Amino acid sequence: MIEPTDPRQKPIRRLHQKRAYRHQLQQYLLVNAVLVALWAATGRGSFWPIWPILGWGAALAVQGWKLSHPAKPFSEAEIEREMTQGVR
Numbered sequence: 530m531i532e533p534t535d536p537r538q539k540p541i542r543r544l545h546q547k548r549a550y551r552h553q554l555q556q557y558l559l560v561n562a563v564l565v566a567l568w569a570a571t572g573r574g575s576f577w578p579i580w581p582i583l584g585w586g587a588a589l590a591v592q593g594w595k596l597s598h599p600a601k602p603f604s605e606a607e608i609e610r611e612m613t614q615g616v617r
Contacts, residue, residue, distance in 0.1 A: 543599075550589075550596055557585055 564578040 546596055550592060553592070554589060557589055561585070 561578060561582050564581060568574075568576065568578050
């Protein structure tokens with residue numbers, strides 16, 4: 530078990546997040562390819578697969594943005610300022 534003070538804890542967590550994101554991206558591509566193939570096989574009417582492609586794609590884009598642009602940690606000064614202002 531990894532101790533909370535282990536300096537490897539954050540990098541390991543990020544590696545897990547990156548691996549999970551790649552897995553989700555693979556699922557996105559596979560499922561949407563199947564949906565497009567199903568649309569093509571059933572007469573090519575209105576392109577209904579666009580809705581799951583856009584919805585799921587937007588969620589993946591937000592997740593990818595958060596993964597590539599992690600929030601910076603709060604400084605001690607910010608924490609102290611919030612503690613004193615939050616007491617009011």
